[in-house]
Amino acid sequence: MIKRILSKIYKIIFNFSASVFPIKSGVVLLETFNGKLPSDNPYAIYQELIKKMEKKNLYWGIKKENMREAKEKYPDLNLVPRFSVKWLWLTTRANFWIFNSRMPNWLKKNKDTVYIQTWHGTPLKKLGADIQEVAMPGTDTEKYKNNFIVEAKRWDYLVAPNEYSEKIFKQAFQFQNNVLEIGYPRNDELVNNKDNKQLRNELKQKIIGKESGRVILYAPTWRDDYFIKKGSYKFFMPFDLEKITQCLGKEDTVVIRPHYLVGDSINIEGYEDQIKICMNEPINELYLISDLLITDYSSVMFDFAILQRPMLFYPYDIEHYKEKLRGFYLDYNEVPGPIAQNEKDFYQFIQEFMSYGKFSQYEDKVHAFEQRFCQWEDGRASQEVTQVLLDKLSR
Template identity: 45%
Template sequence: MKRLKNSSYTRRLFRAVFVILGKLPKKKNLVVFESFHAKQFSDNPRAIYEYMKEHYPRHNLLWSVDKSAVKLFEEFRLPYIQRFTLKWFWTFPRAQYWVNNVRLPRWMPKPKGTVYLQTWHGTPLKKLGLDIEEVHMPNTETGSYKKNFILESEKWDYLISPNPYSTEIFKRAFHYNGKVIESGYPRNDVLTNYSATLISNLKKELGIAEEKKIMLYAPTWRDNEFYQKGKYKFEFQFDLQNWKKEFGDEWVLLSRMHYLVAENFDFSAYEGMVYDVSSYPDIRDLYLASDLLITDYSSVFFDYAILNRPVIFFMYDLENYRDQLRGFYIDIENDAPGPIVQTEQELFQAIHVLKDSNIQLDAKFTEFKNRFSSLEDGHATQRVVKAFLK
C-alpha cells in the first residue's frame, strides 16, 4: 500500500482529481492550514489560526492533517480533515485560502482563485533553495531540487518575511517575484506577549519543579548523516553524565531535535534531569520556559534572542558544515549573539559564564537584535492577516 501510495501513477491520479475538483466553485472564506507537512499544530500557521479564530469568526478555519498526526489534532480539539481522503480532495482544492510553512507535494497545483500564503519557518542562517551549490540530501539531485523550489514558489501569492535581511534572501533563494509581507513572524508574537504565570504553568505541564532552571538544547540536522530520505541521524557530542555532575542540581535539560531527525533517545538514566521534548507540539512554549538556549546552525536563535536570554552555539563541526554542507549567509563567527564553542569543556565553561549574566548588556547581542528583530513587536500576526485577506 505504501509503494502504491508513493508511485508515479498514484501521484498522476491525485493531480488529475485535484485539478478537476479545483475548478469547482470556491468555498468562500474557507482557510486551510498545514504546518510541517501536515504533521504539527505549530509555528506561523498556528499563530495565524489562533488569531483568526478570535478576530475573524465568519471565516471557516480548517487543518489539513497527516494520518500520523490525527491523534494530536483531536487532543487539541481542532477542526481538521485527513490528508488524501475523499473529503480532503473535495475540500482542499476548493478552499479560498491556503496557509502553509513548507513546500507542498510537487503534484499538487494551486487552483485558480486560491490565495496561497507561504509563511516559511525561520530566518535563514544556512543557505536555502537555489543558493545551495550542491545538495547532499539522500536521493536528491541538485538540479531537480532547485527546479522543485522554483515550481513551488510560483504557486505562492504571499510570502512572509521576518526582516529586510530575510526578504532579500528569500526572493533570490526561492526565485520568488510575488508579494512579500515583511512583518516579523506571527509565531513570535507570544515571545513579547507573555506573563510569569504562563511560564509557571508551562513548567507544571512539563513536570519541572518551579525552582529549577532550564537549558533548551535545539540542534539541527546534518544533510549528509541520514538513514534514508527525510530521516536523519544525530549523536550527542557532550556526555550527559558529565552534564549531570556539572549542572544537575540546579538545572534540567530539554532536548529538542529537528523534526527530520529520526533518533529515539533513551534518557531514562537521567529521569527528572533530561527530558526528550522533540514531540512537544510547539517549540514556542519551550522558548518561554527555558532560561538558556544551546543550538548550532538551527534558526531558532533568531527567535530566542527576542527573549533577551543567553544563547550558546555548540558548533563542534563548524568547518565541515560551513565549507562543505551548506555555507552561511552571515559571518556567524563574528555576528553570533553568543559564544561559539566546539568541545564539551568549552560548552560547560560557556554555560557557567552566561547562566547568571545579563545578556542585554552585550553590545553584540543588542546589535544582532536591532538587525534581525526590529519588527518583532507582538503584532506581526495582525499585519499578516490584514495583508493576505484584503
C-alpha cells in the first residue's frame, strides 16, 4: 500500500516537472531496451554523437540491477540509474530522447523534448496494433494495442531501415510523424566492415579463440511462450549437439546466440571445443565472423542479409508459432535460404553447406532479399540521426 502511494507521488512529481521546467539545451538521454546495457541503434548513434557534441551532456538510463555491469563495461559513459532523482531530472529536461523501445505511458514528455525512436528490428512477426491476440502476463490484447498507439504519438521521429518496415510501422503503431528513411544505425558497422578480413580474424580470435575453421551462428527468435512464470523461462534446443558436431570439420564452430533469459539453461557439456554460447557479445561481431546463419523467425535475417552470406531456416514449430503466437507479415516461403522441415532435413542442409560453402540455388534469392530489405543501408545512418540533432540545436 505504502509502495503504491509513493509510486503515485513519484509520477505526479515527474509529470509536474515535465510540465513546468524548461529543457536543457543539448542534453541527450539514451536508453536501450528500457535500461539494459548500451547497445543496438542508440549506442551506434552515441558513438557518432560524441564526435559532434559535448560528452558531459550525453547520458544513459540504466536499470539499477544493471548498473554494476554497465560501470565495468562502459566506465567512460555517463550512466544514470532509471527512476532515480537524477534520471527524473534528465528525463523531464532533456533536449532529446533516443530510445529503441517503448517508455512507460504514464511518463509525460516535455513539450520541447525531441523524441527519436529507433526501434530495434525489421518486423517479420506481427507487432503493435496488428497483433490479434496477446499472450503476455499483466495485460490484455486491447490494453496492449492501445499502449502502443499512445506511446507512438509521442515519437517525433521514427527510424526505418527499409520501405517495407516504414509501411508496417505506420500501420502497427498508427504513427503519423516524421520517418527517417536512413537504415539502422547499428548496421553501419556491418555495411562498413563486411569485407574486412583482418577485423573478421581478430573477432574470431577474441570470440571463439581461433581464426581457423568456419563459423555457424544459430540465433533463434524469442518465443512469447518461453515464459512459464515470473522469473522462470523454458528453452528447447531443436537439434542434437552430437549430430550437428558430426557434420562439422575439426576446426569448425557452432555459436549459439540465445535470449539472455534462457541462455543459462543450455547445457553444452562435452562439446565446448566446437559449441560456444555467446549471450553478451555484440551481435554484429557474431554476424561478421559467421559463414552461415541458422535462424527461424528472428529479424536477424534482415540484418545478416547485408553481408550476403548463406542462411538456413529451421522453423521446427512453425504451425504453432504462426497460429498461436503473433503471426507473420511476410510469406515465410520468401526467406532467402532453404527451410528445414524436420531434423533430418536440417542435418542434410548443414552437410550441404559444409561441402560447398553455400546453397547455390538460393544465391539469387539472397541478393534479391538484400536489395529489398537493406535498400537504405549505406553505412551513414548514425551520421544522419546526429545531423537531425545538430540541425535542431542550430535553430
